[in-house]
Amino acid sequence: MAKKQTAGRDILGEFAPKFAELNDDVLFGDIWAREEKLSPRDRSMITVSALIAGEIAEIITHLSFYAGWPKAWSAFHIAKGIFKNEKKAGQHMTSDQLSNSTIFPIGEKIEANFTGDAYLQMIFTDETPLNASIGNVTFASGARNYWHSHKIGQVLLVTGGEGWYQEEGKPAQLLKTGDVINIPPHVKHWHGATKDSWFVHLAITPGETDWLEPVHDDLYYTL
Structure with a gap:
């Protein structure tokens, strides 16, 4: 059981009461205290990884005023090679290009229950104290998994690219980092991925998956 956070009210309770409430009750109370789903360490790792991928240019820009302009230029050249995801619409990326665009290793190509090129790198298995598997799934443009369901549910954390999520009978949702x-x-x-972009997410799955039929082109290409 996580210790209740009171630093906000202790330090800022009178000066900034709303900030103190959000800090203690929401951020560190509701979100970060849910250790039965994900430990603070793992939640921090996943959050920081996603933020770095999405905000790397802003991070280097801020640091340039302290580290110096020449070092910033050098850092930008490296960052472009790692995080670059620009490509022409409809152009398929190679597995090497996908690997250079992701935070975690791209893993092995998935052969079953997917349409198009998709890759899986397991990070944790369900033998860990989390009682859930955590996998990094990378989709090339146009790739998606089959219709399926989870006996206990699942959480997706988007770490790169653009993709779709759709529940049966509901509109598709566009997902971004x-x-x-x-x-x-x-x-x-x-x-899965959109037609014109690769897509990467972490999948936290505490139970079994029931795989169903493919997502047909006549549905996918109308999105």
Whole structure:
């Protein structure tokens, strides 16, 4: 059980009461205290990884005033090679290009239950204290998984590119870096890349997955 956070009220309770409330009750109370789902260490690792991928240019810009302009130029050249994801619409990226655009290793190509090129790198298995597997899934443009559901549910943390998430009978949702999807148990759904962009997410899955039929082109290409 995490210790209740009171630093906000202790230090800023009178001067900034609303900030203190959000700090103690929401950020460190509701979100970060849910250790039964994800430990603070793992939650921090995933959050920082996603933020670095999405905000790397801003980070280097701020640091340039302290580290110096020449070092900033050098850092930008390196960052462009690692995080670059620009490509012409409809152009398929190679596995090497995908690997250079992701935070975690691209892993092995997935052969079953996916349309197009997708890759999986397991980070944790369900033998860990989390009682959930955590996998990094990378989709090439146009790739998506089949319709499926999870017996206990699943959480998706988007770390790069653009993709779709759709539950049966509902409109598809466009996903970008930093988005989080909480999938309820037994809800039929699919997720994958857009037609013109690669897509990467972490999938936190505490139970079994029931795989169903493919997502047909006549549905996918109308998005």
